[in-house]
Amino acid sequence: MFVKAKNLNLDTPKTKGFWLSVFSRLARNKLAMTSGCIIVVLTLLCIIVPMFSSVAYDKTDWGQIMQSPSAAHWFGTDSLGRDLFVRCFIGGRITFEIAFAAAFVVLLVGIFYGAIAGYVGGKLDTIMMRIVDVLYGIPFLFFCILLITLFGNSMALSFVAIAAISWLDMSRIVRGQTLSIKHKEFVEAAMISGVSNFKIITRHVIPNLLGIVIVYAALTVPNMIVMSAVLSFFGLGVTEPMTSWGLLISDGAQNMQAWWLLLSPATLMVITLLSFAFLANGLRDALDPR
Amino acid sequence: MTAKKIPLLDVRNLTVEFKVQDGLVRAVNGLSFKVYDGDIIGIVGESGSGKSQSMLAIMGLLAGNGKISGSVKFMGQELVGISTAKLNKIRGDKMAMIFQDPMTSLNPYLKISSQMTEVLMLHKNMSYKDALAESIKMLDRVKIPDAKNRVHLYPHEFSGGMRQRVMIAMSLLTKPKLLIADEPTTALDVTVQAQILELLRDLRKEFGMTIIFITHDMGVVANLCDRVNVMYGGWLMETAAIQIIFKNPIHPYTQALLATIPSLDHDVDKLKTIPGEPPNLLQLPAGCPFQERCSQVSAACTQNIPLRRVENRHVVKCANSNGVAL
Amino acid sequence: MLKFAVKRILVSIPTLLAIISLVFFLVHITPGNPFDGERALSPEALKSLMAQYRLDLPIWQQYLLYLNDLIHGSFGISMKYLGQPINSLLFPDNMGGFWVTLRLSIYTMIIAVPFGIILGAYAGLHKNSWFDKLVVSSNIFFTAVPTMVTGPLFVLILAVTLQLFPAGGWGDGDFAHLFLPVLVLVLAYSPTIAFVTRGSIIDVLNSNYIRTARAKGLPTKKILFKHAIKPAILPVISLLGPMFAGILVGAVVTEQIFTLPGLGVLTTNAATNRDYNMIMAITILGSILTIVFNIIVDLLYMLLDPKIKQ
Numbered sequence: 069m070f071v072k073a074k075n076l077n078l079d080t081p082k083t084k085g086f087w088l089s090v091f092s093r094l095a096r097n098k099l100a101m102t103s104g105c106i107i108v109v110l111t112l113l114c115i116i117v118p119m120f121s122s123v124a125y126d127k128t129d130w131g132q133i134m135q136s137p138s139a140a141h142w143f144g145t146d147s148l149g150r151d152l153f154v155r156c157f158i159g160g161r162i163t164f165e166i167a168f169a170a171a172f173v174v175l176l177v178g179i180f181y182g183a184i185a186g187y188v189g190g191k192l193d194t195i196m197m198r199i200v201d202v203l204y205g206i207p208f209l210f211f212c213i214l215l216i217t218l219f220g221n222s223m224a225l226s227f228v229a230i231a232a233i234s235w236l237d238m239s240r241i242v243r244g245q246t247l248s249i250k251h252k253e254f255v256e257a258a259m260i261s262g263v264s265n266f267k268i269i270t271r272h273v274i275p276n277l278l279g280i281v282i283v284y285a286a287l288t289v290p291n292m293i294v295m296s297a298v299l300s301f302f303g304l305g306v307t308e309p310m311t312s313w314g315l316l317i318s319d320g321a322q323n324m325q326a327w328w329l330l331l332s333p334a335t336l337m338v339i340t341l342l343s344f345a346f347l348a349n350g351l352r353d354a355l356d357p358r
Numbered sequence: 359m360t361a362k363k364i365p366l367l368d369v370r371n372l373t374v375e376f377k378v379q380d381g382l383v384r385a386v387n388g389l390s391f392k393v394y395d396g397d398i399i400g401i402v403g404e405s406g407s408g409k410s411q412s413m414l415a416i417m418g419l420l421a422g423n424g425k426i427s428g429s430v431k432f433m434g435q436e437l438v439g440i441s442t443a444k445l446n447k448i449r450g451d452k453m454a455m456i457f458q459d460p461m462t463s464l465n466p467y468l469k470i471s472s473q474m475t476e477v478l479m480l481h482k483n484m485s486y487k488d489a490l491a492e493s494i495k496m497l498d499r500v501k502i503p504d505a506k507n508r509v510h511l512y513p514h515e516f517s518g519g520m521r522q523r524v525m526i527a528m529s530l531l532t533k534p535k536l537l538i539a540d541e542p543t544t545a546l547d548v549t550v551q552a553q554i555l556e557l558l559r560d561l562r563k564e565f566g567m568t569i570i571f572i573t574h575d576m577g578v579v580a581n582l583c584d585r586v587n588v589m590y591g592g593w594l595m596e597t598a599a600i601q602i603i604f605k606n607p608i609h610p611y612t613q614a615l616l617a618t619i620p621s622l623d624h625d626v627d628k629l630k631t632i633p634g635e636p637p638n639l640l641q642l643p644a645g646c647p648f649q650e651r652c653s654q655v656s657a658a659c660t661q662n663i664p665l666r667r668v669e670n671r672h673v674v675k676c677a678n679s680n681g682v683a684l
Numbered sequence: 685m686l687k688f689a690v691k692r693i694l695v696s697i698p699t700l701l702a703i704i705s706l707v708f709f710l711v712h713i714t715p716g717n718p719f720d721g722e723r724a725l726s727p728e729a730l731k732s733l734m735a736q737y738r739l740d741l742p743i744w745q746q747y748l749l750y751l752n753d754l755i756h757g758s759f760g761i762s763m764k765y766l767g768q769p770i771n772s773l774l775f776p777d778n779m780g781g782f783w784v785t786l787r788l789s790i791y792t793m794i795i796a797v798p799f800g801i802i803l804g805a806y807a808g809l810h811k812n813s814w815f816d817k818l819v820v821s822s823n824i825f826f827t828a829v830p831t832m833v834t835g836p837l838f839v840l841i842l843a844v845t846l847q848l849f850p851a852g853g854w855g856d857g858d859f860a861h862l863f864l865p866v867l868v869l870v871l872a873y874s875p876t877i878a879f880v881t882r883g884s885i886i887d888v889l890n891s892n893y894i895r896t897a898r899a900k901g902l903p904t905k906k907i908l909f910k911h912a913i914k915p916a917i918l919p920v921i922s923l924l925g926p927m928f929a930g931i932l933v934g935a936v937v938t939e940q941i942f943t944l945p946g947l948g949v950l951t952t953n954a955a956t957n958r959d960y961n962m963i964m965a966i967t968i969l970g971s972i973l974t975i976v977f978n979i980i981v982d983l984l985y986m987l988l989d990p991k992i993k994q
Contacts, residue, residue, distance in 0.1 A: 202702045204926075205978075207970035209933040210951065214707065214963045217955045218714045294830045301832055301940045302952050314832070321836035321941060324844040324851065331840070334833050345828035419895055422811070442904070450901030457892060457899075465893040467914040467990060476910070477900050512990045528900075 090279075093354040100350020103343035110340060114164055117157035125158040126150065126309040134326050144328040146319065156332050159311040160340075166227045166305070166312070167292035173231035174288050178238025179281060183273065185239070186246030187265075197243065200236050208233045209298065216304050226305035230295045238284055242277060249276045279355040286348035290341045297337070313337045364434065365392035366536060366568050367416070372428035372438075374408070374415045374592075383639045385411040387592040388428070393536070398562065398569045400583035400600075402576060402615060404636040408592040409572050410458075413538050417455050418445045433535065451481040453536040454529035459545050460521035464513035470497075470524055471509045477531050496527040500557060519550035523557070530561060537562075538570045543578070555582060577619045580604065585671075588612045591637040591647030594665070598672035608674045611648045646677060654678060685986070692982055696975050703971045708750055711960050712743055737763065737961075759965035764957040770965045773950060779857055782969065784946030788935040791862065792869040793928070799870065800877025801920060807878065808885030808916075809908075816882070823879040826872055831934055835868045835941035852943040865942045869934055873927060877920060884919040888912050914988055921988070925981040929974040 129149035137144040143152035185196040215229040297314025299305040306312040313333045320330030374386035386408040401409045415426045430437040457463040475489035497505035500523040543551040588596045596609040607613045614632045634651035645660040658677035666681035734740045759770040774781045807819040843851040855861035897911045939948035954962035986992045
């Protein structure tokens with residue numbers, strides 16, 4: 069009340085200085101930075117480990133069935149004698165691929181849908197948002213399973229199905245943000261002075277959406293990881309001998325005596341999900357300091 | 359008024375500090391003043407002057423991160439450091455407060471009747487029925503039409519001015535000795551403002567109340583008050599009887615405030631304002647907090663400046679003033 | 685009040701109709717028929733199958749007949765268990781199908797809501813205490829890590845290693861069998877409730893009208909239970925609508941972990957057998973539940989908020 073409020077950055081036109089200060093705030097957030105590093109390292113491991121490993125992820129070894137972790141097999145082996153270390157990281161690769169691809173589609177659809185509804189407004193806005201309301205009424209898991217059953221069970225389709233039901237939140241957020249930007253003085257001034265719609269959208273609307281989109285992207289990726297893992301529990305999505313974290317956890321849950329089958333992928337997934345959560349928190353704090 | 363009389367409210371060296379992210383903020387700095395029975399004291403200053411925080415501190419209503427030190431004696435009783443239970447016996451009964459924003463100061467989820475009767479049931483041990491009758495009487499008194507029925511409505515069913523009347527009626531239920539009014543008219547439009555001031559003036563006569571009136575508007579002070587405290591950046595800058603302040607303002611800040619009163623006698627093209635921005639309490643300069651905006655600034659202004667008595671009950675804190683240091 | 689309730693129910697009918705139509709046409713416009721994958725059927729057998737499932741009729745006729753079935757409370761006939769009505773699979777006489785899922789969801793709500801509210805209120809009243817920090821961080825943890833990870837971990841520790849509970853199965857719905865699934869679900873959802881309650885308590889206690897109540901000299905208890913409780917609880921109530929849909933799905937996932945005979949098994953079987961009618965039924969049933977629960981939440985909200993009352 070008596071301390072002058074700092075300018076709320078989400079409300080002001082974005083400048084280079086703004087992004088510099090966001091970055092410096094983020095850099096000072098140790099938890100978020102550590103989380104970011106963990107994500108990068110895990111992603112690299114998922115690429116590198118399967119490439120340079122001496123055993124293939126689908127190489128069965130009947131002499132090495134259900135071995136607990138050892139020097140030869142760091143994470144142990146599964147019921148077919150396959151090396152779990154390699155499988156965890158190839159599974160991670162698949163999981164990340166699905167998650168990033170789905171998140172990309174979600175962001176793309178969500179931003180366009182929300183921005184159009186918010187910017188055009190009027191009847192179109194009402195109709196578009198009504199559609200979103202209707203889709204919100206469907207429990208997402210069942211709808212996703214319905215889509216996969218209809219269009220066939222493949223990895224590519226499973227991420228399309230996940231994305232198809234996950235863009236709703238994004239579109240709502242973007243629409244709200246677009247509406248508020250539209251009524252900001254600097255945008256209204258641009259409209260009055262005859263700047264073209266295209267220029268207003270690219271110069272003012274999109275840059276101002278960037279903050280919220282970045283935060284939401286960091287939240288969407290882990291959501292997609294969870295969604296694809298949940299589908300694995302229903303026997304959908306990735307199929308053997310290829311694997312994913314969800315499939316590995318589901319396998320582990322059915323072979324509890326071999327604890328490493330569950331603990332290895334579960335630990336990797338928990339670390340990943342928490343890292344994304346902390347990174348998203350850090351990004352939000354950096355973009356909107358209060 | 360003789361100095362021997364015991365003041366109703368005796369504030370000495372009151373300091374209010376807040377712990378915030380960037381350190382400690384001093385909202386009020388060693389504030390001392392006395393209020394005698396029947397007075398209307400105006401406390402004037404811009405936002406950040408500490409005028410509201412000092413009054414909230416007296417009522418024990420500071421936010422969680424606020425710390426208070428010094429002494430506040432009300433009817434001879436020390437209030438600083440007193441337990442909440444003991445304070446609850448006093449506030450709402452012998453002293454009451456009304457707030458700036460009538461739209462949010464009443465609980466939107468409770469009926470007016472419920473919010474009013476609870477005061478009487480708590481402090482005067484009345485039954486609900488008696489308390490309701492008393493509440494309706496008081497609503498009538500503050501000129502709420504059809505009070506008998508409207509007492510059963512929710513706050514959002516009243517206009518802003520009506521809500522402030524309800525607030526006033528609620529605070530007067532127990533006939534408090536002291537009423538603290540924190541900018542009660544700021545959020546209202548001008549005609550309603552005048553009606554509320556008129557009402558306060560009448561009620562004060564009727565109930566023999568003492569009022570502390572917080573405002574940033576010197577015009578309101580001129581209309582209503584007997585004395586005025588001018589505050590800036592958490593410090594008391596000048597205090598005197600109202601006639602003296604208007605005749606002989608000493609502090610340049612007081613002079614600047616007086617110059618902002620729009621006058622009907624002269625044709626003025628523009629409303630006058632004080633140049634510069636209200637102070638940032640995190641970065642106050644050493645010495646006088648007003649020095650950066652002062653038109654009469656001198657080298658002495660960066661030194662520690664004591665309060666000086668110019669004449670009886672006219673005290674000022676300015677490096678360039680004469681008078682006896684207190 | 686009644687008017688509002690009726691209006692609220694009427695408004696949700698088009699939504700439900702839209703969902704049903706979307707699901708129906710999605711399924712029926714997609715090329716191929718559900719019997720494609722089956723072992724080679726003789727043309728006559730296929731024809732009679734198609735007739736039995738009305739697939740030989742024009743699509744709009746199928747649609748109207750399906751709507752007619754739904755209005756009469758029937759979800760049609762299973763495409764896997766030939767000739768068996770879906771209703772008998774979804775709502776069996778013994779414990780199973782929908783009843784399992786519903787019971788899990790209801791137990792979760794009954795425990796998670798008061799539990800979360802109490803934890804959140806305590807945390808909000810003692811902001812920045814160790815307990816408050818625990819509530820905030822457990823919210824971060826349990827919103828990030830889903831039941832499909834926590835569930836198996838609980839089974840590994842509490843059931844397999846410590847042998848405290850059975851690792852799965854419904855038993856006869858007894859405490860021991862239900863403890864772990866319900867625990868997993870409660871832990872997944874109560875931190876969110878606690879977190880929202882905490883935030884709303886903090887907001888309310890900082891509000892001007894609570895300051896007024898303090899200025900009146902009211903004792904703390906009275907301020908909390910008379911002035912703060914209603915406004916603090918409202919955001920939690922509006923959270924419950926979307927949360928119920930989440931719990932329903934969460935319960936289905938939890939069934940998979942604990943091998944409970946609920947909607948989860950039916951969904952998996954339907955997906956692997958391409959039993960379209962069954963998946964449609966489950967999807968529509970889920971939507972109906974979500975919509976009904978949202979109506980209940982809205983009515984509850986209206987009861988508590990005097991601003992909406994008129």
